[in-house]
Amino acid sequence: MSEAPLDTTTSTQATVVPPTAQRNSGLLSTGVGRNLGLVVALVVLCIVGAVTAGDTFATGPNVLTILRLAATIGVVSIGMTFVITGGGIDLSVGAILALSSVWATTLATQQMADSYGWIVMASTALLVGAACGLVNGILVAYGKIVPFIATLAMLAAARGLAETISDRRTQIVANNSFVDFFGGSLIGVPVLVWIFLLVAAAGWVVLNRTTFGRRTFAVGGNAEAARLAGIKVQRHTAALYVLAGLCCGIAAVMLMARTTTGSSTHGQFYELDAIAAVVIGGTLLSGGRGTIVGTVFGVLIFSTLNNVFTLNNLSISAQSVAKGVIIVIAVLLQQRLASRTTSS
Amino acid sequence: MSEAPLDTTTSTQATVVPPTAQRNSGLLSTGVGRNLGLVVALVVLCIVGAVTAGDTFATGPNVLTILRLAATIGVVSIGMTFVITGGGIDLSVGAILALSSVWATTLATQQMADSYGWIVMASTALLVGAACGLVNGILVAYGKIVPFIATLAMLAAARGLAETISDRRTQIVANNSFVDFFGGSLIGVPVLVWIFLLVAAAGWVVLNRTTFGRRTFAVGGNAEAARLAGIKVQRHTAALYVLAGLCCGIAAVMLMARTTTGSSTHGQFYELDAIAAVVIGGTLLSGGRGTIVGTVFGVLIFSTLNNVFTLNNLSISAQSVAKGVIIVIAVLLQQRLASRTTSS
């Protein structure tokens, strides 16, 4: 199977490696090869949007709408990228998000927020998220429970806890400064979008430019080798889940600002959406290979898709059928292009 | 991690393989080691049930209820076991089930059923299921789309189609002979349970006693090696998804009998439930190792859990918290016991 891309190649150089070849394999490893496919997919989608609903689609506000939609799930997906690249998976992101949002909007928290400012709510959300992530991490890394099961358990537990705490009532964010700050804009771009960009940028740097990121690839690619190479595999794995949890906390803050509420129903199916975005982006579910850029594209593709659908007033059932078909086409497209770029 | 077996070997002659090492790992390979843990988990669960709600829990009818509820998801999980052992995953099981149930209960089908008997409805369901599975298989094996994405697309598409066909109405099964047959009992045991037992038994035989089954391990464990051994990896992979689809078709028939309806809302979350049961059972998500017995236990554990909760009149929120905790405990228990049995 893995050969398909290889066999399509025709180079004329002798054994000595031509520089182009090097760049190619470099390209592929940095995932740009795959991303080209994604760019095309996204562009095609935009063209469709512009053609079918140009007057609205191409407008600035609409673009911002798409970005705002992408922001929350985007932040979650960045965290997910780390976990998956590290050879794991996190099904509990949506639930953790819900729990964080609920915890950060309880009466107690909001009263503190009144005296000490919204930072209290924000940090509560981040803390709760990170804490849940830590539990995940400990269960997986030290308890040696399959990530799928450990985080599935966390999913159930976190949602249940969120419902208990909120008594299944939607909790309104009273603190206006919070809503004003996160709901507002900077130089015409919503704060939510800024946060997404920041998290994505940070994620990219960490994954591609730091020892932590490098270790993540090692742990995900070959845990035993990483261990024998002197990497603290268990601690690192745990750290990855904490990171994911933290991202959920951030996403919770964003969703609280967007909806002015905390609720145990927030973030439903985010696990599937996030994983889908990550995998479509070109990160290997089996670990060892991950790309933040790809993930960002994956998220954008999905939210653009939703926007185009709404604009075109498709019948709802037709929408999900179309969605399925489009996903397949996008991936096929991306693969073909990816394999193209790998051959000089 | 992979050392567990190592630590136990005692070699007494200069041969490449220490004789004593075999018995243990033999145990492990047949999965009995793991299953022991599952048995214990299930037993503990039953004890809890008997203690907290003995009068009702221990009764025959209640046991049958548990089994009836386990039957449908159980059949789906058997199919899932094959796909996962073969190195894939199928997120579309629930949607396929829904589509099959809807297709098999359309006016057209039911009219044919009136003239030719319920076999028409049953076979329609199976056919639709297998067909969807075939599409999955082709996308994954020949389209080389990551299983997660391909089946996610199918999930969206199949549900959408089901909604379109049923126009989102709950389609009542008019054909009484159908309901009577599948809703009935044989020697005191519901037909649904019989079907589950049959599918499970067949699944066990196929996976452990036929070349198809053993090759499934090869395809999932080391696709390249399988290819070099002359196995048609692609065709085999496709076949696995067809099998899973078929199981969904069977499950659809069972659900139609249980609820006397076909509906696009059937089988929600079955993908997660099934995967959870399979993985808890001890099948490796990464493929190459799978156990039907384990899966059956996994299914039973979950449905018993549900039953015990309801008997104790637990609130849904409390249930999900408890569920999370219990899953973790069960898995830890099972691991400890597994490693126990492997060390002489």
Place this chain on the structure above:
Amino acid sequence: MSEAALLTMTGIVKEFPGVRALDGVDLDVRAGEVHCLLGQNGAGKSTLIRVLTGAHQPDAGAIQIDGEDVQLNSPTAAIDRGIAAIYQELDLVPGLSVAENIFLGHEPSTFGFSRRHEAALRAREILEGLGHGEIPVRREVGSLPAAGQQVVSMARALSRDARLIVMDEPSAVLDPEEVANLFRVIKGLTERGVAVVYISHRLEEIREIGDRVTVLKDGATVATGLDARETPTQELIRLMTGRSIEYVFPPRAEILSTAPVVLSVEGLSRPGEFAEISFDVRAGEIVGFAGLVGSGRSEVLETVYGARRAATGSVHVDGKRLKPGRVQSAVKAGVGLAPEERKSQALLMDEAVFKNITVSSMERFASVGFLNRTAERQVATQLAESLDVRPPGVDRPVRNLSGGNQQKVVLARWLLRDCRVLLLDEPTRGVDVGARSEIYALVRKLAASGVAIVLVSSEVEEVLGLADRVVVLREGQAVHTGPAQDIDEHQVLDLVMEGSSV
């Protein structure tokens, strides 16, 4: 031996992204002969084999069997033509039993139901034929040690009554005893008229078993039909490498008894693997471990390193005790391990070469956690060149390197991390003669710079040639410890074999 060519390959070309692995290779094999394939790491041997077995499709060239042109467009096609192979990288399914692995793809079955009993019986026969009746046919292959797995893939190749069997460095994992065993089997095959294509970097093996030799260089045939016994070694080496190499071990430096003991191991034991192992290594000293496969050498190293937890005993580095079962504390103390199985234990297959080299010394290239990739590349490139990793260029994924070159990458990783103690397990496995002598020189140089080195090798010659002191293991017991000069190959072999049941 018939003169008629059973197999003829002409002008085979195979390209990978940016690499022309095969650039017009010619090969002709006669029935009943052992045809040896020689070439440096990366010369294209394995690739040629994979073309022959239908695993790769050639971009150009013709293949003839019994004089008729054939298209081997899938493994099945090759199998049907009676071609079987033992691949360089183990190609087994860990989750399946020994018997199932042996008959994978042609299981004895009726109506799709596998006849497991028959499979077990036939598997045992084959294994006994290989002199390894002790391998339990029902045991999961994943739980077998490297050597055991090697035997299984041999058995698999034999399980199809093939006319041509290809063996890609089968002896790399094997010790002298096993190799002798293998040769017995090969002789049996050739007597039955089966042709064998044999790949190895150990010339002495070629001399013993081979009939004719074909030499590859940079993906092209540079010589073919050479007589395996007569052709002088220097000639072969020159053909392979294009230069002549003094295939001798570098001279030992005198170790002063005053040199400080860096690594000291006392009464180390792991039930079932080894017992009461004690030895000291002084700065600048090389201690070699000889022993049969399964004698527990790797376990000793891995335990010293903390990858396995010692049941009893202690390990001290520079007088400080290492926490048992803690790789971290060993690494902190400056211990490095180049493990035995590069693919599963050492390499990040999909990562670039330079990342694989620097993974254990990242801190050196990092400031507050940020990596300086240019510096990384530079250093890695230098090392790769000094070890002659080919093709050059440290950006390609390790997966795409040839077996021997992968081994060099593993070595480079630990050369980069300047250790106090270096544990080398089979450091030259699958490495060609040229690189071999470079590695020997390097190891010596390291020692000279004051590093304490422990060397495990299945090649007694290597242990004796390189080490200052030798420890001989048998069934996990140290049966001899002493200066390398005071003992010769035969004595070691006697010690090693003694009481071993075969």
Place this chain on the structure above:
Amino acid sequence: TSNTPKADPSDAAKTQAVSAGKNDEPGKKVKIGFSAPAADHGWMGAITKATQAEAKKYSDVELVVAEGTNDVNLQISQVETFINQKVDAIVLLPFDGAALTAVATKAMEAGITVVNVDREFGSPAAARTTVLGDNYGMGVSAGGYVCSQLKDKKDSIVAEIAGIDSLPLTQDRSKGFKDALAGCGLKVNNRVAAEFTVESGEKAAANLLQAAPKIDAIWNHDDDQGVGVMAAIKNSNRKDFFLVGGAGSANVMRDIKAGTSLVKATVVYPSTQGADGVRLARLLLQKKALGDLVEVEVPRKVQLFAPVVTKDNVDQYLPTAFES
């Protein structure tokens, strides 16, 4: 929300056309956006279908329907998209009223008429008018009926099969039920929750019937999941209790009429709220008043009534009930 799956729009039309009068005559063209939660259960599907059908009846109405979703984040962006699209009005059945208040307000500020359906916003400024079901009232009605049947048996066992438990509206219904029962000294002895789907109904009921060996009355929140509940009851051949439905699907009403089944009553909760929403939006945009009201403006809030249907009054409701 409520139970009425698959309302047949033509029926809905019949009932309301009466009051519509000349309001139905075509006026200026209006573009209305509609967004609702995912149709993961019968009633939601019905709401959307009824809404679309209603819109079709008016040549001057163009309805834009967004994909149903339970992700408030997505639903918010759908409303934003409507704003970008410059629709004239938005009929919004929010997954969570509070969560969509902000964006709805934004729409109002953008000069778009927002009609809030079934799940109420947090602020009156977020919608011009609101069409509400009465979930608490539903519970009260159901509880009241149970009381009337069991008033003399104080020790009787009452069970409840709720809908999706994480939804506030389910809480409201259960609260109403509980309060009403308390009025006659009864309480909910066993409570299970399903997910408004037939399958979940069967599962919940099957377990419930095991949990409670003796039951006198069951209230099932939703007639769509009720189909599953009945299947489970049939399977257990229990007859020791009577069942109160919630929806008023035609076949349930027929059963009530025939008096053969265990279902003795059901509580109506119309699935035509969305359709009403479209009508109101149109009237508002075309500056028309609600017929039969002296008032010249469309009212701020319309709350629908949740009557109990029994053998005695079933004939009055059967014609407008929906087929399931």
